[in-house]
Amino acid sequence: MKKNWIEKNLNAFSIKPNLMEYFHERESFNWENVAKEFDGLDSGGLNIAHEAIDRHANGPLCDKAALIWLGENGEKKIYSFSDIKKQSAKFANVLQSLGISKGERIFTLSTRLPELYIAAIGILKNRSVLCPLFSQFGPEPILQRMQRGDGKVLLTTKALFEKKVRPLMKQLNDLRYVLLIDAQEDESERILSLPRLMEKAADSFTILPTDPEDMSLLHFTSGTTGMPKGVVHVHKALYNHWMSGRYVLDFHPDDVYWCTADPGWVTGTSYGIITPWLHGITNIVDEAEFDAVRWYSVLQNEKVTVWYTAPTAIRRLMRLNNEPTKEYDLSHLRLIQSVGEPLNPEAVVWGVEKLKMPIHDNWWQTETGAIMIANFLSQQIRAGSMGRPLPGIEASIVHHNDDGTVTEVTEPNKEGELALKPEWPSMFRNYLHDDERYAKCFVGGWYLSGDLAYKDEDGYFWFVGRSDDIIKTSGHMVGPFEVESCLMEHPAVAEAGVIGKPDAMIGQLVKAFVSLKTGVEPSEELKRELIGFGRKRLGSAVAPKEIEFTPNIPKTRSGKIMRRLLKSREMGLPEGDTSTLED
């Protein structure tokens, strides 16, 4: 393994990394010092929107580019911190004029348009809660999340509204308003034109007192057994955002930063909106989907210095089989970080060979709110490892005992569940309306991540797999239960069992095993029909990409689907313990 260790020459950095000595930084770290980095509100408390935008707009950075937006068709729009302050104030005033108040949930369903980024800050200014949805969700995941999150307002586009939300309107009783980003006129008293409202709204807004523990964001994440869970975050999470921006993304004042994640997922909000702006950094947003040539051009033309991307994209770039540094001027780029799923060692090595710099993997979850474990710019990289815990974060491996307790594993290289010591500022505060599920995440003074891992002699953590059946596809979590429930609504389906099938490009793909009702014959046509059925209801991000018919779905005697067994069969592995399998 040692050949995949990448050493760093501390004298070779043109810009000195913020974290030079890992152990020294950990020892000297304290959260009180992080607190000093923020203004706080004149009215009292701490609000993400003020710290990310308004305080910069009120100071020397007012004219600096906060957002550089690249449109799909070549347009480019630049918004200064002052512009975002005014526009987000308008959005906050719009919410206020509609009677939307503190703590109420505002859902967003949009492609990466500037309005989405402006609205995110406006929502936080109004002390409402930002709940982002991924634009490629189908109607069912949208309905589930909006109902569970008690959505009061939805910000979306005309096309997405028509296709996905209009048919749901009767089921969304709590939803008071839909704000259409691209409609010039109101459609009704409930479906309104955002441009019209923004035009008449004032461009200043005083943020009212915000308790650091007030809810700020609600992101939904998938569970194994039930429907998605609403992960509650609070304004104080910005401590971790700021701190990881300093240590992991190594922000310096002149950086130009590009996070390729969509704000429909937690990376796209924590690191695609909040963190760069907390540091007063210029943030690049590209509206278009992945295209290798386009991405290299963005890195070159926008002179990106810090790039936060994902393994799926890196593996696509590897397919290009070119010499990127000869074809593009990537000389400004000084740091690449990756998240979403473990980065395979080949990709790290590819970075060294082709991009002339290694790619740094890191680890965190929706629940942790911010990066917890990382490979740092100044530190040795062990390719395939997620790195070491950030200053202020205590991580370990725990073993589950038969009596329900856990014991910390102190022996190196021994597999167990990756656990974190509560509490850090960006730790989730609850699963919305589900205290019981939240409580189950904490055992014996540890937050249990659900990821299996081991820690080597030097404290580097290595991902092994999930302890549950959650699927990680293109870096996104998909809950098998949500997919199974949908398929079982099809009249031909008796039962369904859904697994993540390993895939070299996207990590895992969603595969469904389906048993048919008596009298229904399996056919290629039916397979296609089921794929279409899934896509229509769940959307392409969640729907199964493969269907396999099977006479029956293996279940335990108590009726639980044995997805582990389906997965072993799919991969041709030994079936393991089948003593609980029903006859």
Place this chain on the structure above:
Amino acid sequence: MTQEQIKSAIIEQILEIAPDIDEADIIPDKNIQRSLEIDSFDFLKILMNLSEILGVEVPESDYAKVDTVDHMCAYFMEHR
């Protein structure tokens, strides 16, 4: 293969991978991925199937040239 045949092969493959799509919603000059919500994994699959059928492989570096049905059609015509 004629241009029309190539075009119908493209449409057939889009519908094969994304059977939820109505053929009428496939607008030849619109971005396939964006307008039809085809993710990059599915897009890759469509191109792989087409390369088998048409005998033309589209390298990753040319993906921007096959973003719409019209562009894809022209690309396959040129490279067949």
